[in-house]
Amino acid sequence: MKKRKSIIVAASILLTMTVPTVMAERGAHSQAAVIETSDVRTAADQYLREHADKYNLKEDLSDLNVETVINSENGTYVRYQQTIEGAPVFSNQVTVTLDQTGKVLLVVSDYVPYKSVEKIKNKMSKEDAESKALKHIGAKDNGNWAKNSKEFGYMVEDGVAIPIYRVVVHTDEPFGAWESYIHAENGKLLKKRNLNQRATGTGKVFMPNPVATLGSTTGITDNRDADSTSLNNQLKAVSLLGLDGSGYLKGSYVNIYSKAKTFSSSNTFNFTRSNDSFEDVNTYYHIDTLQRYIQSIGFQNINNRSIKANVNTYTKDNSFYSPSTKELTFGSGGVDDAEDAGIIAHEYGHSIQDNQVPGFGNSAEGGAMGEGFGDFLGATYEDSLSTNGYGKGCIGEWDATSYSSSNPPCLRRLDNNKVYPRDWAGEVHADGEIWSQGEYDMAQAFGRDIATKIILQSHFSLTPNATFSDGARAIKQADVLLYGGAHGAQIDSIWAARGISTN
Numbered sequence: 001m002k003k004r005k006s007i008i009v010a011a012s013i014l015l016t017m018t019v020p021t022v023m024a025e026r027g028a029h030s031q032a033a034v035i036e037t038s039d040v041r042t043a044a045d046q047y048l049r050e051h052a053d054k055y056n057l058k059e060d061l062s063d064l065n066v067e068t069v070i071n072s073e074n075g076t077y078v079r080y081q082q083t084i085e086g087a088p089v090f091s092n093q094v095t096v097t098l099d100q101t102g103k104v105l106l107v108v109s110d111y112v113p114y115k116s117v118e119k120i121k122n123k124m125s126k127e128d129a130e131s132k133a134l135k136h137i138g139a140k141d142n143g144n145w146a147k148n149s150k151e152f153g154y155m156v157e158d159g160v161a162i163p164i165y166r167v168v169v170h171t172d173e174p175f176g177a178w179e180s181y182i183h184a185e186n187g188k189l190l191k192k193r194n195l196n197q198r199a200t201g202t203g204k205v206f207m208p209n210p211v212a213t214l215g216s217t218t219g220i221t222d223n224r225d226a227d228s229t230s231l232n233n234q235l236k237a238v239s240l241l242g243l244d245g246s247g248y249l250k251g252s253y254v255n256i257y258s259k260a261k262t263f264s265s266s267n268t269f270n271f272t273r274s275n276d277s278f279e280d281v282n283t284y285y286h287i288d289t290l291q292r293y294i295q296s297i298g299f300q301n302i303n304n305r306s307i308k309a310n311v312n313t314y315t316k317d318n319s320f321y322s323p324s325t326k327e328l329t330f331g332s333g334g335v336d337d338a339e340d341a342g343i344i345a346h347e348y349g350h351s352i353q354d355n356q357v358p359g360f361g362n363s364a365e366g367g368a369m370g371e372g373f374g375d376f377l378g379a380t381y382e383d384s385l386s387t388n389g390y391g392k393g394c395i396g397e398w399d400a401t402s403y404s405s406s407n408p409p410c411l412r413r414l415d416n417n418k419v420y421p422r423d424w425a426g427e428v429h430a431d432g433e434i435w436s437q438g439e440y441d442m443a444q445a446f447g448r449d450i451a452t453k454i455i456l457q458s459h460f461s462l463t464p465n466a467t468f469s470d471g472a473r474a475i476k477q478a479d480v481l482l483y484g485g486a487h488g489a490q491i492d493s494i495w496a497a498r499g500i501s502t503n
């Protein structure tokens with residue numbers, strides 16, 4: 001919750017090939033190549049036969065079909081498909097790279113030898129395989145039948161060639177181009193993936209919020225979610241990464257569910273704040289950026305999922321993360337919460353902690369650490385985007401214009417020198433300021449990346465009822481693990497200043 005104020009999409013691949021001239025196996029003529037296509041094939045075949053042992057190939061190459069011969073100005077490429085009784089072993093190919101004179105330069109092979117071929121009595125029909133695939137995907141529609149494809153072939157596993165259908169179906173719900181391998185007799189699902197490539201979109205957002213970028217509140221008011229020239233001037237154009245290509249704001253790390261149901265078939269999302277779609281874009285961008293940041297400093301295992309974010313679905317001036325549904329919700333009261341990256345990051349902080357320590361924050365001090373970490377994550381993110389230093393030590397400058405008259409307006413501060421237990425108030429957000437300042441001071445001393453890395457690492461040591469002292473001890477230990485204790489003395493003094501022991 002912010003009050004003083006507190007998930008899934010499948011993998012995909014990107015296929016971008018710059019293909020010079022693709023020549024059909026027969027008949028086509030090379031424009032520039034020195035040697036003829038047929039000679040290239042002969043040279044490649046001969047080389048593979050001579051080196052059959054090295055690549056585990058059959059000496060007569062009887063189970064390799066030439067798929068393509070590609071001539072480019074600087075090289076020639078022969079691509080073979082592995083087959084069994086004429087049917088493909090899906091995705092297992094061999095390429096031979098030759099120079100213009102026919103000399104072999106490189107072989108890349110994923111040919112798989114096998115000991116036996118599984119025999120089946122009753123091969124199911126292609127149509128049955130397709131129905132099975134749709135069922136395995138949990139498709140709510142039958143897909144685009146014209147685009148769907150199904151082909152019989154094999155996959156090799158543990159030395160056995162298994163007869164399968166490779167089925168690709170294009171469905172709307174769940175959205176994707178789903179490739180599945182279906183056992184040709186019993187219909188079991190042996191492999192599934194979404195072939196749709198990730199799309200990059202564009203959009204406009206606040207970075208992190210309009211008060212911070214303007215460096216002032218002059219002329220900046222909520223005015224019931226209205227646009228103004230001053231506010232529009234604070235919009236920044238950004239790329240929206242990892243979209244699933246459906247035209248909705250659904251991606252690798254965020255899945256927006258909103259009142260606005262924002263959609264763009266060209267993945268172009270340029271809105272001003274009076275349009276509810278603006279908050280959808282702002283939420284998508286900042287959560288995606290934070291998750292990519294966490295991965296960039298070395299953590300692939302922290303909240304690495306597509307989190308559902310409910311935007312403008314709640315009318316109060318509050319936002320929250322729900323540990324039971326694992327979803328985020330951003331309210332539209334006052335300044336829409338999802339217009340301020342500080343608030344978005346704070347709530348994402350709760351989801352990070354719950355992901356690292358399920359049930360975290362069960363004790364009063366644990367709860368305060370949760371709020372403090374969210375503020376740390378938000379304030380350091382805001383600082384990383386700041387070019388003018390305005391709002392340092394403060395979080396949520398824009399959101400806070402609805403309820404604060406200080407300059408700058410702040411949801412909370414990270415530098416008001418609260419000390420434990422002297423300033424303990426028994427309210428998680430107020431007490432979170434004790435904790436957030438210790439973490440924020442670490443960022444001032446070591447830089448954002450090192451401080452964030454130590455703090456995230458420390459969470460793995462914590463329990464649902466961990467205390468301030470447990471948290472500080474875990475931080476000190478995380479520094480030992482990550483940096484051999486290089487920051488130990490400073491960590492001691494930073495937390496001693498907050499009244500919290502690291503021993």
Ligand SMILES: [Zn+2]
Pocket residue numbers: 001002003005006346347350370371374
């Ligand atoms: Zn909170």
